[in-house]
Each structure stands twice: as structure tokens, then as C-alpha cells.
Amino acid sequence: MEDYALSFWIYMAVMSVFVGGAVKKILASHISSMPTLVAWLGAIVLVERLCALCMPAVLALGIFCAVCWFYTAWAAPAPALPVEGKAVFITGCDSGFGNATVKHLDAMGFQVFATVLDLEGEGARHLKSVCSPRVSLLQVDITQPQQIQQALLDTKAKLGMKGLWGLVNNAGLCVNFGDAELSLMSNYRGCMEVNFFGTVMVTKTFLPLLRQSKGRIITISSPSGEQPFPCLASYGASKAALNLFINTLRHELEPWGLKFSTILPSAFRTGQCRNTDYWEKQHKHLIQNLSPSLLEEYGEEYILETKDLFQNHAKTASEDLSPVVNTIVEALLSPQPSVRYYTGAGVRLMYFICSYFPVSISDKFLEKLFVKKKVMPRALRKQNGLGTLLSHSLNNNNNNNNINNNNNISKIE
Template identity: 75%
Template sequence: MEDYALSFWIYMGVMSVFVGGAMKKVLASHISAVPTLVAWLCVTVLVVRLCSLWPPAVLALAILCAVCYLLSGRGAPAHTLPTEGKAVLITGCDSGFGKATAHQLDALGFEVFATVLDLSGPGAVDLQRTCSSRLTLLQMDITQPQDVQQAFLTTKAKLGLRGLWGLVNNAGVCVNFGDAELSLMSNYRGCMEVNFFGTLNVTKMFLPLLRLAQGRLVTVSSPAGEQPFPCLAAYGASKAALGMFINTLRHELEPWGVKVSTILPSAFKTGQSINFEYWDKQYKNFVQNLSPGLLEEYGEEYMLETKELFQCHAKTAAEDLSPVINTITDALLSPQPQVRYYAGPGVGLMYFIYCYFPLSLSDKFLQRLFMKKKCHEQRHTKATIDSMVHQRFTGLQDVSLHTGQVTFFPVQ
């Protein structure tokens, strides 16, 4: 009886290791872990079957797990490439991810070319004051071809024959407000101009320097470019176009030795997202330019609630930018960088649900994030009532008037 109890507890210990490993993979933030998760689950089933057929296998597996655990604990730290002599250009360094990345890469020893919209702005001044002499500030609006050309010539002149080790496409904008039907055409064009055409122009311009160094192309994109986030149609469409371009480049640049990575961050407090005056200004511009017909159908209260929803998301966004900065650094320095990085709280789980759960469940997940509006529910109820009334009256075949009364003859 005592032997049975001992075997039982050893068995429970071994199964805890396997099941715990499986759960760890479920909660991991990288979708690439899913095949490993499947493998863990299959091995767990095999272990259960083996232990039921041959009890001594429990002890053998316990010893094996202990040995593997000890060996993994003594493993060498992850190898990274040296930064000496490597140059990186980062777009959009006035604030947010770009500015923080420029700080970190400069501290690691990279020669950093940081592009900003305003050389005299607070972001540029802070970078110049706090970073080393290796950092070079470049004025560049990625939507202006002459700015991109001048930044390229300056960078090429300083690098000589070394080439550019890394290009970090970080600059982007979310010029968007409201549902896809309500979003202004200027919002769609503004997002495409910056997020797609601007990044496209920068990438094409600097590719010869990247190929020369057999370097890294790192692009900060968004889950909104791959998942149908309500109220983010303009922004999402521009990021979807960018994603297709970058993924195509990944295949085309492989023979040249250039590795391509995409960063997919969750919500962070960066740029204008934390500026409530910005959202108020966007809202006023939005309502003033909306057609009277749409304004009447949706109602100004609905648009106001949309603005408040965006502001609420901005309040709850993460302040610590390190998850994104660390993934950019890994993409530049890892001997085998990942194709996709999921950076920030919740984004890995969101992708797991989107990719591996039924569409109905993933849709509910997105709607719970972005469709919490009371006005939306009221509008849905009104639309249902209107539809019922419409169906009732379209089912009438004839109308007769008798002494001021209306007689209805329904279709049989």
C-alpha cells in the first residue's frame, strides 16, 4: 500500500511537470509556441498511457525530468551579436517607441541615425542632450520624398562602405475616428500616406545600404492591420497594406542575407494617444465634416461616446514601453531573429484567440473591446424595430379607403 502511495505521488509530480509545461505554452505570448504546445499535450497523453501500462516508468520519467531541469538551469545566456561598428536608422524619434529605441540602442553602442519631424522640438533636444556623440539627428518627414532623399544622402556619406545594419520603420500615425462608414476620406488618405506610402518610400530608399551590410529590416506595425478592430478601419487598412509589403520583402530579401521582422505591439501610451485635447479636436473636426444624413442617422451622442471610448482605452494603455523596445533590440541583435514579435500585455492571447478559436468567439472578443457603447445597443434595437415595421407594411397587398378609415389586406 505504501509503495502504491509513493508511486501515486511520483506520478502526480511527473504529470504536474508535463501539464504545467503545456499550460505555460498556452499562456506564452508568441503564437509560434502553439506547435510546441501540441507536442507537449501529445507527450502528456503518451506518458499517461505508458505509466498505466508499466508503473516503473514513473520513476524513470521523474529522474529524466529532474536531470533535464538541472541541465536547463545551467544553460549559457542567449548569444547576441556585437554592436560595435553597426549603424541603425530609426524613423519617428520625436517621441514614443522611436525616441525610447534611440536611447536604448545608443546606450548599447550602436551608431544611431534618429529621424525627427522637428530638429528643435523637445524630443530632438532631449536626444541630443542625453545620448552620445554617436547619435545623429536627421530632419525627415517620411511623406516628403525630398526629406527622405536628403536623409539617405547624409547617412550614406557618414557610413561610407560599411552599409546600414538596421532600418527601424517606426514612424506612423492613427488619423482615425469612428466607424468605417463615418470615417472621413481624409482620414483614410492620411493613414495610407504615412503608414504605407511613407514607410514604403523610406524602405525602398535605404534598401541598398541594408543589402550592403546584410542587415535587418524591423517594422513596427499593428494587430489592427490583421484583425478587424471596430472603429479602426482607416488605420487598420494602412497597416494591412504595410504588412503585405513587408512580408513580400521578407521573401525577396532572403537571398541577400537581409532578415525582416515585424513588431506587433499592444496598446501603449505614446504620441497623441495620451493627449485628450487631440481627441477633442479630432471629435470637433469629425462632427463638422460629417454629412447631415449620417449625423442624423447615427446621432451626435453616438459619436461622442466613440470619442470617450477612445479616451478610455488611452487611459488604460500600458506606460512601460520596454516590451516593444526589447523586441526591436532582439530583432537587431539576435543571430536568428523572429519573423513576428508580439510585444505587450494581452497581445499574444489576442492572436491565439483570433488564429485558433472559432470566428464567432474571436469576433465577440473584439466586440467586447470596442463595442461597449450604449448608443450602439439602442441603435441596434431601433434598427430591429424599424425592420419589423418595414416587413409588416411591405406585406400589404392592397389598401382601401372607407369613410376615413384604412383597411389592410395582407398577402396570403
Template identity: 75%
Template sequence: MMDDYTLPFWIYLGVLTVFVGGAMKKILASHLSAASTLVAWLGATVLVERLWPFCLPAVLLVLLAVCLYYATRSSPLPSALPAHGKAVFITGCDSGFGNVTVKHLDSLGFDVFATVLDLKGDGARELQRTCSPRLTLLQVDITQPQQVQQALLDTKAKLGLKGLWGLVNNAGVCVNFGDAELSLMSNFRGCMEVNFFGTLNVTKSFLPLLRQAKGRIVTISSPAGDQPFPSLAAYGASKAALNLFTNTLRHELEPWGVRVSTILPSSYKTGQSSNHAYWEQQHKELLQSLPPALLEEYGEDYVTETKDLFQSFASQANPDLSPVVHAIVQALLAPQPQARYYAGPGIGLMYFIHSYCPFSISNRFLQKLFVKKKLMPRALRKQSGFDLHLSLHNNNNNNNEEKLK
């Protein structure tokens, strides 16, 4: 039977082998939960069973590839690099990921340079109280070039002839919620200024020190920079620019021995996410700034529902930030750090669906996962009601005509 197959069929088998093998590798590398991994394996098993009578050679090749992959995984991993004596510069440490990471890095023996917006704030005082004398706190707004340059001078003065082992780009903001048409231009610019241009400026400023030490750049980004989350256009656009810059930098710095990694966290309680007053203030400012005609078309209830959904989503976020901290440490100390770390439950599965499923499926997955809106914009509701009324009217006319006949 197999002798009758033509060359195109063997090409098809080769392509199938590459696809299935790549899918299995992605499953194993995506940090999925046990249940998700089981589902993925069952799906692959069904696929193999269906194709078994037609492509036994391809299946055997896939099994061989999986065995080789497991053999590679089971080999002993090189031990982590020592933290003692290594200097790390990390931004955005007033709260959230940055604050927790500083404490952990300090406990491991790193010499930490941490930036805060307010040296007298609660976050800065907590770090001073809990960390060792090795910690250096710097007041820096990364959107202000002069402050970044001053932080560079202060860091150089303390390092002396020693280079900088790690730069952790953590500072970031998410100042918008709502449809792109409803998001203020100031929100788009604000996200870009902090998440992209601020991080870009810090990275370029500290690169000479990082190249000197053949060190690491670790950037906290977001899945919103790779996938179109509804109502996060401003934030997602800034993270998309950041992701592309980081990926490009990884290629350019490889000859210098500088390794570049991106951390992609799931949903966590950080910053203002659990602050009820913050959401109410953002909602109030948005309603006051929208043109009356645009607000009329969308409806105040539509905007309010979006705010409530965001607030509810934030309240259910994970308060345990340790997966992100662990990923940062791995990126700093692993002999061969990964280009990307999926930090938190569900992120690996999300990227697997995004990479291997049809667009319609991944798009619906995002809509069901994130902001589950029930209301349509007011203008569409009116249009829908008008169409329904018109349809009922036409049906009545048709029934009357039938009776006349």
C-alpha cells in the same frame, strides 16, 4: 480495444496530435502572463484527461513533443551580437517609441540616424541634449520622397563604405476613430500615406545599404493590422497592408542574409493619445464634415460616445514603453531574431485566442477588450423603439380579441 480502430481513427489521432502539440507550442511561445499560462495549461490538462481512454498514443506523442521543446528551450542561447560600430536608421523620433528607442540604442553604442519632423522641436532638442555625439538627427517627413532621398544621401555620406545594420520603421499615425462609414476618406488616405507608402518608400530606399551589411529590418506595426478592432478601420487597413508587405519582404530577403521582424505592441501612451485637446479637435472636425443625413442616422451622441471611449482607453494605456524598446533591441541584436515580437501584456493571449478559438469567440473578445459601446446608432434606436411599440400594440389587440371570444 485499440486493435479494433480503423485507419481513419489513426488519421484523426495524428491530426489531433499536431493540433494539440501546435497549441502547446503557441502557449509557451506567446509571452503570456503567469495566470494566462496556468489557465491554458489547465485547459490542455482537461482535454488530455477526456481523451486519455481513447488516444493514449496521441497523448504520449504530445508529451514527447513538449519534452523536446523544453529541452530545446533549456539549451544555452547564443549571446547577443555587439552593438558597437553598428549603424541604425530609425524613423519617427520626435516622441513615443522612437524617441525612447534612440536614447537606448545610443546608450548601447549604436551609431544612430534618427528622423524627426522638426529639428527645433522639443523631442529633437531632448535627443541632442541626452545622446552622444554619434547621434545624427535628420528632418524627414517619410511621405515626401525628396526628403527620404536626401536622408539616404546624408546617411551614405556618414557611413562611407560601411553598410547599414538596422532600419527601424517606427513612424506611424492613427488619425481616425469611429465606424468605417463615419471615417473620412482623408483619414484612410492619411493612414495609408504614412503607415504604408511612407514606410514602403523608406524601406526600398535603404535596402541596398541593408543588403550590403546583411542587416535587420524592424517594423513597428499593430495587432489592428491582423484583427478587426471596432472603429479602427482606416488605421487597421494601413497596418494590414504593412504587415503583408513585411511578411513578403522577410521571404524575399532571406537569401540576402537580411532578417526582417515585426513588433506588435499592446496599448501604450504615445504621441497624441493623452492629449485632450487633440481628441476634442478630431471630434469637432468629424462632426463638421459628416453629411447631415448621415449624422442624423448615427446621432451626434453616438459619435461623442465613441470619442469619449477612445479618450478613456488612451488614458488607461501603459506609460512604460520599455517592452517595445526591449523587443526592438532583441530584433536588432539576437543572432536568430524572431519574425514577430509581442510587446506588452495581453498581446500573446490575444493572438492565441485569434489563432485557435472559433471566430465568434475571438470577435467577442475584441469587442469586450477595446471599445465597449453602449449606444446604438440613432436610426436603430428609433427602429427598436418602433418595433417595441408595434409589439405592445399587437399584444393589446390579441388580448382584446381573446376577451371578445
């Protein structure tokens, strides 16, 4: 009897996790989920009845997984919508996801309107050289309302009577690395201007064209807009504001037939992340603009470690942008696109841990996943009596570096 009770509770624990996640995902998908929900409930009832007959929990779980696999394998996906006659407007195409998406959509036959900051820049020149005449490049800074309005006029002129099928809100900016207290107010304002206000302005400006075609609005967001990633407060806050705006629009514009999808990518190597000079300039700018009291409290070595951690994390990010590009295509052409897409390695695991595990565990997971800081702020080291020890260690490292540099100079001479 005790074995049965143990099996039952093991079964209940495992099933609660899997079923809770499945139902949450189904309800969040915002599609006609009745057949899927009925199938899941049927599988749950079946396994529950088997467990009631004292079946071992492991065997019951195996049968449940087999039923889920059978349903998934045999549920034929709906065919994708045709590409012919569809036009898409994409922001932030100088590099990264935007640049790669323009080339992919052009190869598929879409008519593409791509915004760049500089029509003579490297990214724009590359698109001109590899893309077909279906791609129209528009110089747009999304923080400038006049440029957005001009882009609307240019787009309307080329579309004629045809509506705009898709808007891909890709343009974004991450200008800081550092603790929330150390981040400059200019960083907070810069992120909000591009990631929130600029994207809101673009979306509102192009909504009439999208309502005309009952099209799609796809927004590239970030898990940092929903999870407290260390040292990303200004960027995460702007993405959190954007997520709420998009979700509100999704509810309000449902009667118009528009569909909204938000993409939450993992770490990918885009933009300036591979540029060493960029990180050095950001670090120097932060040091020069911090108040003397804050610089003394935290210490230059603490800020330097943060810069190095960000730079090293950027080097390990994936260079293959195809997962995000393919997700954008799916959101554009799926008859019933998902409201949320988790794209890239580790994102689903992170959301699973942050959704179902205690806060203490999820916080530790985020710290280990992103920036693994070892240097404590200077004021805390002094309180713990570690300031002198670290100072000696840093001095020894500097002396060793000087000796090595002198040796290298001698060898060169």
C-alpha cells in the same frame, strides 16, 4: 474502458491546442527549427505512448509540460551579436517608441540616425540634450520623397564605406476614431500615406545599404492590421498593407541575407493619445465633415461615446515602453531573430483566441477588449423604440449638468 476513452479525448483536445500553437510558432519563426521540432515531436510520441497505457490525461499532460519546461530551461540561447560598429536608422523619433529606442540604442553604443518631423521640437531637443554625438538627428517627413533622399545622402556621408546594419520602421499615424462608414476618406488617405507609402519609400531607399551589410529591417506594425478591431478600419487597413509588403520583401530578399522582423505591440501610451485637446479636435473635425444624412443616422451621441471610449482606452494604456524597446534590441542583435514578435500584455492571448476559437467568440473578445459601446446608432434606436427614452435621459443629464454648473458658479462668486 469509458474512463480511458474520456481521458484519451481530453488529452487529444488539449494536445491539439498546445502542439498546433507550438508548431505554428516554430514554422513562422523562419529559422532553423529542426532541433526544436524534433524535440516537440519526441515529447508528443512519449506522452501518446503513456496515454496508450491508460495513464490519466491529467498526469500525461503534467509530464508533457515538464518535458517542455525542461527543454526550454536547458536550451541555452545563442549569444547576442556585438554592438560595435553597427549603425541603425530609425523613423518617427519625435516621441513614443522611436524616441525611447534612440536613447536606449545610443546608451548601448550604436551609431543612430533618427528622423524627426521638427528639429526644433520638444522631442528633438530632448534627444540632443541626453544623447551622445553618435546620434544624428535628421528632419524627415516620410511622405516627402525629397526629404528621404536627402536623409539617405546624409547617412551615406557619415557611414562612409560602412553599411547600415538596421532600419527600424517606426513612424506611424492613427488619425481617426470611429466606425468604418463614419471615417473620412482623408483619414484613410492620411494613414496610407504615412503607414504604408511612406514606410515603403523609406525601406526601398535604404535597401542598398542594408543589403551591403546583410542587416535587419524591423517594422512596428499593429494587431489591428490583422484583427478587425472596431473603429480602426483606416489605421488597420494601412497596417495590413504594410504587413503584406514586408512579408513579400522577406521572401524576395532571403538570398541577400537580410532578416526581417515585425513587432505587434499591445496598447501603449504614445504620441497624442494623452492629449485631451487632440481628441476634442478630432471629434469636432469629424462632426463638421460628416454628411448630414450620416450624422442623422448615427447621431452625435453615438460619435461622442466613441470619442470618450477611445480617450479612456488611451488613459489605461501602459506608459512603460521598455517591452517594445527591448524587443527592437533583440531583433537587431539576435543571431536568429523572430519573424514576428508579440509585445505587451494580452497580445498573445488575443492571437490565441482569434486563431483557435470560433469567429463569433473572437469578435466578441475584440469588442470587449477595445471599445465597449453601449449607445446604439440613432436610426437603430428609433427602429427599436428606444430613441425617445434615450432623448429623455440625455435631456435629464444636460439639465443636471446645468444645475451643477450654476451651483459651481454661485460658489465661486
